[in-house]
Amino acid sequence: MAKFDKSVLEKYGITGTTEVLYNPSYEVLFEEETKDGLTGFDKGQVTELGAVNVMTGIYTGRSPKDKFIVMDETSKDTVWWTSDEYKNDNKPASQEAWAAVKEIAKNELSNKKLYVIDGFCGANKDTRMAVRFIMEVAWQAHFVKNMFIRPTEEELEDFEPDFVVYNASKAKVENYKELGLNSETAVVFNVTSREQVIINTWYGGEMKKGMFSMMNYFLPLKGIASMHCSANCDKNGENTAIFFGLSGTGKTTLSTDPKRLLIGDDEHGWDDNGVFNFEGGCYAKVINLDKESEPDIYNAIRRDALLENVTVDAEGKIDFTDKSTTENTRVSYPIYHIDNIVKPVSHAPAAKQVIFLSADAFGVLPPVSILTPEQTKYYFLSGFTAKLAGTERGITEPTPTFSACFGQAFLELHPTKYAEELVKKMEKSGAKAYLVNTGWNGTGKRISIRDTRGIIDAILDGSINNAPTKKIPMFDFEVPTELPGVDPKILDPRDTYADAAEWEAKAKDLAGRFIKNFVKYEGNEAGKALVAAGPKL
Numbered sequence: 306m307a308k309f310d311k312s313v314l315e316k317y318g319i320t321g322t323t324e325v326l327y328n329p330s331y332e333v334l335f336e337e338e339t340k341d342g343l344t345g346f347d348k349g350q351v352t353e354l355g356a357v358n359v360m361t362g363i364y365t366g367r368s369p370k371d372k373f374i375v376m377d378e379t380s381k382d383t384v385w386w387t388s389d390e391y392k393n394d395n396k397p398a399s400q401e402a403w404a405a406v407k408e409i410a411k412n413e414l415s416n417k418k419l420y421v422i423d424g425f426c427g428a429n430k431d432t433r434m435a436v437r438f439i440m441e442v443a444w445q446a447h448f449v450k451n452m453f454i455r456p457t458e459e460e461l462e463d464f465e466p467d468f469v470v471y472n473a474s475k476a477k478v479e480n481y482k483e484l485g486l487n488s489e490t491a492v493v494f495n496v497t498s499r500e501q502v503i504i505n506t507w508y509g510g511e512m513k514k515g516m517f518s519m520m521n522y523f524l525p526l527k528g529i530a531s532m533h534c535s536a537n538c539d540k541n542g543e544n545t546a547i548f549f550g551l552s553g554t555g556k557t558t559l560s561t562d563p564k565r566l567l568i569g570d571d572e573h574g575w576d577d578n579g580v581f582n583f584e585g586g587c588y589a590k591v592i593n594l595d596k597e598s599e600p601d602i603y604n605a606i607r608r609d610a611l612l613e614n615v616t617v618d619a620e621g622k623i624d625f626t627d628k629s630t631t632e633n634t635r636v637s638y639p640i641y642h643i644d645n646i647v648k649p650v651s652h653a654p655a656a657k658q659v660i661f662l663s664a665d666a667f668g669v670l671p672p673v674s675i676l677t678p679e680q681t682k683y684y685f686l687s688g689f690t691a692k693l694a695g696t697e698r699g700i701t702e703p704t705p706t707f708s709a710c711f712g713q714a715f716l717e718l719h720p721t722k723y724a725e726e727l728v729k730k731m732e733k734s735g736a737k738a739y740l741v742n743t744g745w746n747g748t749g750k751r752i753s754i755r756d757t758r759g760i761i762d763a764i765l766d767g768s769i770n771n772a773p774t775k776k777i778p779m780f781d782f783e784v785p786t787e788l789p790g791v792d793p794k795i796l797d798p799r800d801t802y803a804d805a806a807e808w809e810a811k812a813k814d815l816a817g818r819f820i821k822n823f824v825k826y827e828g829n830e831a832g833k834a835l836v837a838a839g840p841k842l
């Protein structure tokens with residue numbers, strides 16, 4: 306077992322450490338969590354799965370309004386929120402605010418027993434980031450051990466971090482107003498010193514999506530596409546497909562496919578050698594998880610997995626339908642809990658299929674549209690979808706949004722930079738794009754996972770290209786009229802309304818929203834030229 310000397314922490318300004326558990330084994334973490342009050346279950350339903358630790362009621366979700374980025378003068382120009390016109394969810398913080406939150410984190414973490422986990426973000430050795438996480442809560446160490454790429458013993462021996470994360474989730478920023486911050490909670494990144502500080506939020510997603518945000522800064526500047534998508538390939542390791550989508554739109558569910566090999570469920574890069582995962586684990590939503598329709602995710606809930614915010618009855622049976630703590634119930638597990646994965650490195654050739662998952666809460670978009678290259682750019686930049694309940698604090702019902710590149714909260718550069726890199730790679734591999742609505746239609750219900758899976762199968766086996774098609778007005782989408790295993794009555798969204806005029810009215814409203822949202826991209830010739838690919842009233 307690699308050694309870790311406490312004096313390393315002193316270098317970070319963390320003093321008086323009483324004990325350090327450095328990259329502890331799962332067994333040790335399990336014991337530590339139990340001491341912290343987490344419950345391990347090994348009876349009832351869980352017997353079938355193996356013991357799993359369950360933590361409940363600790364967080365409510367990610368806090369985008371508390372996320373701040375600190376840049377030095379040389380890196381400032383590259384960040385797109387510096388332009389008012391394109392302002393995204395990430396706000397700039399001053400050097401003073403940075404110094405203050407770092408001080409709070411150092412104080413919180415001093416004189417404590419600490420967990421230090423070293424992991425990699427990025428499966429490619431030449432572009433990965435070596436990340437050191439320092440925290441005082443055992444399950445957070447477990448979470449990052451599940452989610453990041455676990456170094457070998459040898460790699461741990463001479464691990465030199467490129468990025469350090471100080472997780473001071475028990476502290477608060479009391480003087481946040483003075484510092485120009487939004488609340489007692491802060492998630493702050495210093496892109497120059499390569500550090501992240503987390504204060505007053507226990508949400509593990511801040512560490513996972515935090516390092517993703519940093520990859521989204523560094524990789525595109527090297528000409529590598531950095532993408533909020535899941536990815537899989539066929540059993541020969543070919544025919545890669547990527548699935549973009551905001552949280553809860555189906556990246557994990559649809560990429561976990563027994564017929565295919567999983568590359569990863571959430572964050573990927575695409576360079577000249579192909580598509581690669583940033584992570585070493587998956588983070589699945591488990592609300593209403595059903596053993597029959599999602600057997601692979603269900604079976605991944607076994608020893609070393611970490612369940613969050615589900616309720617467990619006296620017999621140890623998990624109630625996956627209970628949303629009393631949050632709708633954002635989750636399980637994190639190391640990727641090898643899924644049987645069909647790409648091994649030993651989560652990497653596959655350039656993608657042939659690019660799928661945009663949009664959960665349309667208005668019930669307007671067809672369940673699948675075959676996009677032209679110009680529509681691909683327009684709909685990628687628009688990123689129309691819904692924020693689904695739970696993942697973000699304050700979101701309690703599906704809320705329509707335009708989230709550029711299907712991941713606006715995680716972008717640091719201008720959206721056109723991500724579009725540029727994606728399109729370059731797609732043109733080289735001859736990839737085609739599809740817009741898949743995993744949200745609602747005129748029935749008022751969410752499109753079934755069964756129908757969506759049928760659609761994905763038809764995209765992946767190419768049968769969608771032989772299907773008869775028609776055009777949908779206003780959007781000019783080409784949609785298939787029949788696909789094997791998919792209810793033909795849903796393929797044209799107008800057929801799901803009692804009266805097609807109802808669709809028409811909603812479609813007009815949505816088209817208007819697209820047009821309004823896209824104005825921000827029309828400041829140059831390239832953006833103006835894309836308007837023709839968008840909806841028309």
Ligand SMILES: Nc1ncnc2c1ncn2[C@@H]1O[C@H](COP(=O)(O)OP(=O)(O)O)[C@@H](O)[C@H]1O
Binds near residue numbers: 553558589757
């Ligand atoms: N048609 C559908 N396609 C995909 N997921 C669906 C669909 N209908 C309902 N769901 C549910 O939506 C959630 C999708 O979550 P997940 O796959 O974890 O999303 P992501 O990985 O994009 O955050 C799951 O709880 C899944 O059961």
Ligand SMILES: C=C(OP(=O)(O)O)C(=O)O
Binds near residue numbers: 510511513571588696
């Ligand atoms: C973990 C998150 O999302 P996803 O469901 O995309 O993994 C998040 O947005 O905090």
